[in-house]
Amino acid sequence: MVDYEIKYTNRKTLAIYITKEARVEVRCNKRVRKADIERFICEKEKWINEKLELMRNRKSVLIGNGSKILYLGKEYEIVVSESKEGMYDDKFFVHPSSDKRYVYIVLEKFYKQKAKEIIAERLHKYEQIMGLYSTKFGITSANTRWGSCSGKNSINFTWKLVMADIDVIDYVVVHEIAHIKEKNHGKNFWNLVGKYYPNYKSARVYLRNLSVRIQQDNWI
Incomplete structure (x- = not known):
């Protein structure tokens, strides 16, 4: 064993x-x-x-110039540039730095900002659809949980979730909203999730694969 x-x-x-x-x-x-x-x-x-x-077997190679990163399920190439920083077309530009983790610092700031905007909008949408409402919403840096719902119905999501396709983000949102009504992962919980997101099994496989990619990219 x-x-x-x-x-x-x-x-x-x-x-x-x-x-x-x-x-x-x-x-x-x-x-x-x-x-x-x-x-x-x-x-x-x-x-x-x-x-x-x-x-x-994981290699201790940090992402950098020429690496591919994920945002909303799409890959973007990292380009080190003196002139600009941020996402433009299909590339993500960062300034040169002696700090080997500078790319991570810039990207994390970008991801957190987008997570607050995008996930908040998806949460509001599905709260209206499902008729269930959180008491509080937050973005965390969690490594092992995509989202969580407290006993007081406060819902949090990790900013890493914006690496996923928007449709999969919706699954995690529906999953956590469902916990407002069903606090465990029993049959009633999955029936509720399936009512608003029928393809939840496929989304769970997607997230498992994304978790591997996040580890390979040395985010955790």
């Missing part, structure tokens, strides 16, 4: 996380039995080994 560590949280479901150091973490609450954890690990063993192999 795969070696793993248990990290106790207040979450209601079991979850597996692969850390940057290629360690396996199981996150769950203290009421979960060890036997259930081990059964869960066995069920996910193939996926875990694939992720571990990816992390171990």
Whole structure:
């Protein structure tokens, strides 16, 4: 069986996380039995080994001039330029810098700004459609969660979500709004998500692949 560590949280479901150091973490609450954890690990063993192999073979190459970045599902080429900075046509321009992570700093600022605008608009749209309303909206820098909904119906999204296609952003928005009514991931929850986003299974696969791309690009 795969070696793993248990990290106790207040979450209601079991979850597996692969850390940057290629360690396996199981996150769950203290009421979960060890036997259930081990059964869960066995069920996910193939996926875990694939992720571990990816992390171990990951190259420590930072994105830079000529690299491709994602924004709303489309790739843009990074160009180092003295004259301008920002997105123009199919390229993203950045000024030269001795700081190896300067491109990340500029891009993160850009992504955060766009996330606030785009996700806020999508959230408002689907709140109206679904008749469910959040109490607060925020953008975070979370690495392991695309979105979250608190017990008080405060909804947050990671800014990394704007790397995804707008249609997939809609799925995450619908997912979190659905948690206003259904606080777990039971049958009623997925029925509600499916009512407003029927292709949610495809969106989940897309997000898993995007998560791999984000790791490969050394964002986390």
